[in-house]
Amino acid sequence: KQEVTQIPAALSVPEGENLVLNCSFTDSAIYNLQWFRQDPGKGLTSLLLIQSSQREQTSGRLNASLDKSSGRSTLYIAASQPGDSATYLCAVKYAGGTSYGKLTFGQGTILTVHP
Amino acid sequence: DTAVSQTPKYLVTQMGNDKSIKCEQNLGHDTMYWYKQDSKKFLKIMFSYNNKELIINETVPNRFSPKSPDKAHLNLHINSLELGDSAVYFCASSHAPNTQYFGPGTRLTVL
Numbered sequence: 001k002q003e004v005t006q007i008p009a010a011l012s013v014p015e016g017e018n019l020v021l022n023c024s025f026t027d028s029a030i031y032n033l034q035w036f037r038q039d040p041g042k043g044l045t046s047l048l049l050i051q052s053s054q055r056e057q058t059s060g061r062l063n064a065s066l067d068k069s070s071g072r073s074t075l076y077i078a079a080s081q082p083g084d085s086a087t088y089l090c091a092v093k094y095a096g097g098t099s100y101g102k103l104t105f106g107q108g109t110i111l112t113v114h115p
Numbered sequence: 116d117t118a119v120s121q122t123p124k125y126l127v128t129q130m131g132n133d134k135s136i137k138c139e140q141n142l143g144h145d146t147m148y149w150y151k152q153d154s155k156k157f158l159k160i161m162f163s164y165n166n167k168e169l170i171i172n173e174t175v176p177n178r179f180s181p182k183s184p185d186k187a188h189l190n191l192h193i194n195s196l197e198l199g200d201s202a203v204y205f206c207a208s209s210h211a212p213n214t215q216y217f218g219p220g221t222r223l224t225v226l
Contacts, residue, residue: 044158044207046214102173
């Protein structure tokens, strides 16, 4: 069964800390992996997308890595700010079958950055 | 301008009723999706349409019927609503299989 798991379920850190969110997937045959952010009562905002041929992607203070062989991705947030507080979701597009973009989501990590 | 929009944002209704949720995207994408987010915040795909053609139907009860009148719209009609249908429903679009863009969600409450 193709699943996605995120650890930890919740994380609380003081402002300014660097932090790492973890995502693991059960099947290494993936097409791409996407990290999203969801604010309470809001939709999802795409943060980074890593193709299966890539090892990492960076956007500002965010860096996402991908290790297909171990079935893992990490989202690194540098110098965290209270505005980073949100739920972070990892989603995998598994290879094979239809290529029309079905995403399998993890259950999310709830991040709280306190001043 | 909103890229992916959904209406209504909130929907409260009685069990047994029939309701629809509308979704529109102005990004020129060829693929649209419906996802359900349950009370535990777990997101799961329901349907995917590519160029108005149904591609994915993830073991969703046949009370749920998506309709795509054109590539920019994917509506979700739900018959005989049940308590367990209460959730947040998200529409998304993409040039499959690239980055998906999500709408703001529709919070459905069945009483």
